[in-house]
Amino acid sequence: MKELAEAADLNRRAASAGVELRFGRHDVLDDLEPLWLSMLDHHVEIGAAGLPVVSRDLSWSRRRSFYAGLLSEPEATIAARGVSSARSANRVA
Numbered sequence: 001m002k003e004l005a006e007a008a009d010l011n012r013r014a015a016s017a018g019v020e021l022r023f024g025r026h027d028v029l030d031d032l033e034p035l036w037l038s039m040l041d042h043h044v045e046i047g048a049a050g051l052p053v054v055s056r057d058l059s060w061s062r063r064r065s066f067y068a069g070l071l072s073e074p075e076a077t078i079a080a081r082g083v084s085s086a087r088s089a090n091r092v093a
Contacts, residue, residue, distance in 0.1 A: 022080045031080040
C-alpha cells in the first residue's frame with residue numbers, strides 16, 4: 001500500500017511539472033525505444049569513445065531483450081515518461 005501512495009505522489013508531482021508518467025511492464029517496454037535510440041545517436045555523434053557501434057535496429061533489439069529479462073522479475077516495473085497534453089499545448093506557441 002505504501003508503494004501505491006508513493007506512486008500516486010510521484011504522479012501528482014510529475015503532473016505539476018507537465019510530465020505524464022506511465023507505469024507498466026511489457027506494455028510500456030516499446031515506449032523506451034525512442035529514448036534508447038536518441039542516446040545511441042548521441043553517443044555516435046560524440047565519437048562513441050572510439051568503440052565500434054552496432055546498428056540502431058540491432059542495438060534496440062538487444063536492449064529490449066535485456067529490459068524484457070529484467071521484467072521477468074515479479075517486482076520489476078517501468079516508468080515511462082511523456083509530455084502531458086497541457087504542456088504540449090503550451091509548447092506550441
